[in-house]
Amino acid sequence: MIGWYRIERDAWSHDFFKPSPMSEREAWFWMIGRASYEDTTHRVGGEPLECPRGSFFVTLRELQSVFMWQSDTKVRNFLKRLEKEKMIERTTCGSRNAPKTHVTICNYDKYQSPERTENAPKTHRERTKNAVKKQDNKKQDNSLGEPAGSAPKKGSRLSEDWTLPRAWGEWAVGEGMAEFSVRREADKFRDFWIGAAGAKGVKTNWQATWRNWIRKSIDDAQKQNKQHEKPGFVDSGAFGNIREVC
Template sequence: MAGGTFAVSRGLFDHPFFADEAFTEREAWVWLLAEAAWKPRRVRGRYGQIELERGQLAHATRFIAVKWKWSEARVRRFLARLKSDAMIDAVADAQTTRITICNYDEYQKMNRVVDADNDARNDAQTTLARRSNDARSTLARRKEEKGENIEGKETPIGVSKNRGLRLPSDWALPKDLADWALAEGLSEFEVRREADKFRDYWHNVPGKGGIKLDWSLTWKNWVRKAVEGRKRTAAPGIRDASGNLTNKFLFARG
């Protein structure tokens, strides 16, 4: 028989073309070669994790018997023969049988270069995925700092979903908030005045005291306090609808 090696796909044993029947001894041997770890890895055992080196596999005899469609006794006899011929080393414990393929590299000569290529390709893909995740995290953080959410939709200026923000230096009262203040009872003059006071006050509050999660709500609370204060201090007829002092008040003072 000609020497040398050839590659066989591990999917051979699950290929739908072949009948689901008991293994021959040759097929059982090829299955052991295919099942062995081609690089160090960790597998789950009955009582915990099992560390495998290259060329090792670990299975319960019952599991192997089911895969090969043999009796457990026949599996044990076959493994014993392989061990006596120095083809494998087998050590059994309470949970599994650890099998080491002797001269595993001789059976996997073709895979040495392929495995190295696969390792390099997998490492490159892992590195690329990690860098992509890092880039997405950085982009999300920058968007959040700019007042945008992760999906890229703009968040209203002065609103932060996670961390507070200071009032923007170029803040101007939005029309919807001005209309809301008018509906609360302030005149146009009072709305403009309160907006100026609001901006000047919060721009001059130092440290954490000047940080708010939602400046729209802060403005509304500011307006409510202004309305309540006006109701407590203002007498009837002192100001007109524009917030100016009435003639009645001026003449009364004169």
């Protein structure tokens, strides 16, 4: 799954959800939501300290309370692992009796920049449009079906009990071939490919192979008709072409 979505900060305090201990993933999302979205200041022990965008001040006890974890040791270990993975940076501020941790979310702007927020609807529409187009293309490719016993994606041989799909025959008629000729070509097509030896008889798309077969058959028939029409030849039926004697 790719992409991203916005979520309101007050979702964490919504009355619908029953308070319960957070998972580490939920705790991480909470920290991102807690980070300041713009540069500001925060008082620690009465002293105003800079709090840059993407960071926040917090005590370990507060995190333990919000996460609803049983011990501050779990909180400390969680922060250490986030720091090790370069997901956060942290420093300790204030007096020893009332310290606070300054947490900075690494790569905050990568996911929370105004540009990404403003372009989110357009990006979502484009991704949705591309996904629908891709799905429609896939449906169109499979609309006429594949012959029984074939596996076009991996390559397969034509099944010995193959019969011409109705849609394939209708396509051939639409190309200008007579129905009886289509049936005859289907018989020739089946016998030829069932008898083909080795890799020659393996195809990844039998429908495309059928279309090429029909196109070649039509082209060959047209060439033959043109040959019959050449000067110096007459059509003599079953006896073939006989040159006229002048």
